[in-house]
Amino acid sequence: MTPGSRRYLHPEAIARIARLELRARAVVEGVLAGLHKSPYKGQSVEFLQHREYVRGDDLRRVDWKVWGRQDRLYVKEFEEETNLRVTLLVDGSASMNYASGPLGKYDYAATLAASLAWLALSHGDAVGCCVFDDKIRASVPPRTKRSHLASVVEVLETPRVGRPTAFLPVLRSLAETLPRRGLVMVISDLLGDRDGVFQGMQLLRKRGHDLVLLHVMDDDELDFPFEGPTRFEGLELPDAIACNPRSLRAGYLAAVEAFLADVRTRAAAVRCDYSLIRTGEPVDAALVKFLARRASMAV
Amino acid sequence: MPTFDFLPFLWWGLPFAAAPVIIHLINLLRHRKVPWAAMEFLLASQRKYRTQVLLKQILLLLLRVAAVAGIVLALAQPRWKTALGRMLGGARTAHVVLLDDSYSMGDLSADGRIGDTRCFDRGRLVVERICAELAAAPGQQEVAIGRFSAFDGKEVGSGDRLAGTAGLDRDRQKERQQENASPTAQPQAAQERFDIRLQAVTPRLVQEVRDELAGRTPSAAASGPRAAVAAAAELLGGGTGAANVIWLVSDFRLKDWKSADETASLLRQLSDAGCELRLVDCAAEGGDGRQPGNLTVERLEMAGGVPATGVLVPLEVAVRNNSDRSVRDVAVELREDALGRPGVRIAEIPAGGVGTQRFDVRFTKAGPHLVEATIAADAVAADNARAMAVDVVDRVDVLLIDGDPTGGGRAGDAFYVATALAPGAGAPTGLRPRIEPPRSLATLDLASFACIWLLDVERLDPPEIAALEAFARAGGGVVFFTGPRTKAEVVNRSLHRGGEGLFPVPLAGPVDLLPNAAAGAAAAPDVVVEEHPVVAVLSGQRNPLLDAVRVER
Numbered sequence: 001m002t003p004g005s006r007r008y009l010h011p012e013a014i015a016r017i018a019r020l021e022l023r024a025r026a027v028v029e030g031v032l033a034g035l036h037k038s039p040y041k042g043q044s045v046e047f048l049q050h051r052e053y054v055r056g057d058d059l060r061r062v063d064w065k066v067w068g069r070q071d072r073l074y075v076k077e078f079e080e081e082t083n084l085r086v087t088l089l090v091d092g093s094a095s096m097n098y099a100s101g102p103l104g105k106y107d108y109a110a111t112l113a114a115s116l117a118w119l120a121l122s123h124g125d126a127v128g129c130c131v132f133d134d135k136i137r138a139s140v141p142p143r144t145k146r147s148h149l150a151s152v153v154e155v156l157e158t159p160r161v162g163r164p165t166a167f168l169p170v171l172r173s174l175a176e177t178l179p180r181r182g183l184v185m186v187i188s189d190l191l192g193d194r195d196g197v198f199q200g201m202q203l204l205r206k207r208g209h210d211l212v213l214l215h216v217m218d219d220d221e222l223d224f225p226f227e228g229p230t231r232f233e234g235l236e237l238p239d240a241i242a243c244n245p246r247s248l249r250a251g252y253l254a255a256v257e258a259f260l261a262d263v264r265t266r267a268a269a270v271r272c273d274y275s276l277i278r279t280g281e282p283v284d285a286a287l288v289k290f291l292a293r294r295a296s297m298a299v
Numbered sequence: 300m301p302t303f304d305f306l307p308f309l310w311w312g313l314p315f316a317a318a319p320v321i322i323h324l325i326n327l328l329r330h331r332k333v334p335w336a337a338m339e340f341l342l343a344s345q346r347k348y349r350t351q352v353l354l355k356q357i358l359l360l361l362l363r364v365a366a367v368a369g370i371v372l373a374l375a376q377p378r379w380k381t382a383l384g385r386m387l388g389g390a391r392t393a394h395v396v397l398l399d400d401s402y403s404m405g406d407l408s409a410d411g412r413i414g415d416t417r418c419f420d421r422g423r424l425v426v427e428r429i430c431a432e433l434a435a436a437p438g439q440q441e442v443a444i445g446r447f448s449a450f451d452g453k454e455v456g457s458g459d460r461l462a463g464t465a466g467l468d469r470d471r472q473k474e475r476q477q478e479n480a481s482p483t484a485q486p487q488a489a490q491e492r493f494d495i496r497l498q499a500v501t502p503r504l505v506q507e508v509r510d511e512l513a514g515r516t517p518s519a520a521a522s523g524p525r526a527a528v529a530a531a532a533e534l535l536g537g538g539t540g541a542a543n544v545i546w547l548v549s550d551f552r553l554k555d556w557k558s559a560d561e562t563a564s565l566l567r568q569l570s571d572a573g574c575e576l577r578l579v580d581c582a583a584e585g586g587d588g589r590q591p592g593n594l595t596v597e598r599l600e601m602a603g604g605v606p607a608t609g610v611l612v613p614l615e616v617a618v619r620n621n622s623d624r625s626v627r628d629v630a631v632e633l634r635e636d637a638l639g640r641p642g643v644r645i646a647e648i649p650a651g652g653v654g655t656q657r658f659d660v661r662f663t664k665a666g667p668h669l670v671e672a673t674i675a676a677d678a679v680a681a682d683n684a685r686a687m688a689v690d691v692v693d694r695v696d697v698l699l700i701d702g703d704p705t706g707g708g709r710a711g712d713a714f715y716v717a718t719a720l721a722p723g724a725g726a727p728t729g730l731r732p733r734i735e736p737p738r739s740l741a742t743l744d745l746a747s748f749a750c751i752w753l754l755d756v757e758r759l760d761p762p763e764i765a766a767l768e769a770f771a772r773a774g775g776g777v778v779f780f781t782g783p784r785t786k787a788e789v790v791n792r793s794l795h796r797g798g799e800g801l802f803p804v805p806l807a808g809p810v811d812l813l814p815n816a817a818a819g820a821a822a823a824p825d826v827v828v829e830e831h832p833v834v835a836v837l838s839g840q841r842n843p844l845l846d847a848v849r850v851e852r
Contacts, residue, residue: 095336095337096336097334097336098334098336105336189336191336191339218336221336221337226333229326229327229329229330229331230330230332230333231330231331231332231333232333232335232338232341233333233334233335234335234336234338235334235335235336235338236336236338237338237339237342239338241341241342241345242327242330243345243352244352244356247348247352247355247356248341248344248345248348249344250344250348251343251348252337252340252344254344255339255340255341255344256337256340259340
């Protein structure tokens, strides 16, 4: 395990990374077994072993030749070859730098991405990853090897330049370059080019990709708990506001609520699996909730 | 505008009202910096609520300033004078207690006889009890206490707390009279005339009131309620409030109230403005409803004559009967220079009337002399005595200007007049006549004469006329006698001068008296003295010889 992977996969050991890997693994092993299915049928099936028939097994999988020789029912088990390509798009713009707790939004998003990558790789899916702001800053193509996790983490650790977000060119570029249909997971705070997000996702949808939007927002951004005279300086916008936060809180929360409602509506319009995740929520809990919901939807 | 009990709090505290503004300005400079991602929502909120937030901040700032100012004002203890001020929470009940200390409050009568408690003492106890009850009353009570004489400017020689402070009070009286001369000083002076200025009633104040009134006595003046009520109205700001109470503690004598139209008008205005009036009668009821009589030595003065040594000077004393029944045989005790002398008696004084009695005094030495008249003690002691000062001289010089150029000798007019003014040692008049020709008017020092008689003077030269007029302007008396030498046109031209001269009226000329058709009848006198101050000395029974005077052609 590289130092970079420790950062996002063993957070208990070095503040953010080690516990996350354990936690993600525990989460996947305890909750995700049988839930994650590839939406594609495999092109090649290789025999793995015979197993004695138990009630409920598909009769089509019974090996009748063995039954003819031994008069016992065995079913054939095959190693299923994955054809799922998971592409993780992680927002690395300046707005993702905000942090009210030990994990900033970007760190939280990167941890989510690393966990999901580990999860997909452990299921034999191919995982690729991109970090972007107004363009793709670092990327790694999808691979199925488990050792590919280090490459994903390395991409996530790419130094960021603090640029504002521009979704549309990134997603358009991605839609043009992804050769096969797959699962595209966007992890972002969606601050900035909101129209571009959904225009780009619409492009991906038209290309047949399955879309997941993980909307990461800090607790402060959702609750606005500030007190006392404060000067807010924009991370992406050049504006600054000196105010008493209490006087603007109601208007701010109303604007945030309207923003979330708009995002949900637009996500539904492009048939995108949308989840709002607060950074105050533990990563494992957020993953469990997301994957469980997704599994229930698949069923 | 209210007044404040603790004005320094106001001056020192009001700058603190700016503290919220200063804190606000400091906070503007001490913002916590937060790098913020979701600026678009914050900007949207600011755009939407900019005006509201600004107004809210201004309102909050004003409220904070008002709160600080309110605390400061509360500490300064404002006295609201307007109804609005009272509605805003500054409600206090202001009591103005006016204690009658006119001389009639010294009335000792009680239960139809002379007792040992004056009306004033009862009034004082009433005032003390009012204060004690106000101290125990709910709410914030304030009281101011004043005496009638203090507002009338008649406090001198009366109402003294202690005899030794009389002089001091006289000085204060003078100062107050000077203050009254300035209209702008009047409101402040009126407030200062209260013995207890308007303040919150506390147990300590009750004791102060008790101490303040303990040494007070009734005034020797007939102070009325008008000035006191006016001062109370001024103190209460024109009486524009329902929370004001005026207490009038008095004996309510008829003399003070029967013609008190102005006072009644003031009280009516106060009452109409919501001020509550409470009248406390301190006069004691007699056992049979009648009070013992009260006599007043109303007047003691000279009744003519010349106040010179060895001369009988007629004095007259007048005693008023204030009761509703006549009194008889009133004895008046007389003292001359603190030595007793035979008194006089007034046979009868009708109810509400005045009885007079004349008596003669002969002063043996020149200089100031004191004559006192005292009647027996009655219900009111303050009016039982009166004194007068007489400045006695050795002689009074009188200049007689003889108009006869020959001098006239013993047959001349001047001789007769001089003899009449100074008959001789057997009949001392105190006058010392001096006969001079008209030209002496311009040469003599006329100021040394009390009076100048012009006896049938034919004419006067301008210097003589000027000297004579200067003498009259300086207060000297001038007597003109006309006669055969007097020319009306000369007098009118030189002395009357169309009303600008010394002679009082234009002279018409001699008129022949017609013989009295009933000359033989002795019943009708030829000389009748009318009721006029000039000839008052000749009137009455003291000049019976006038009836014998006959005027013949």
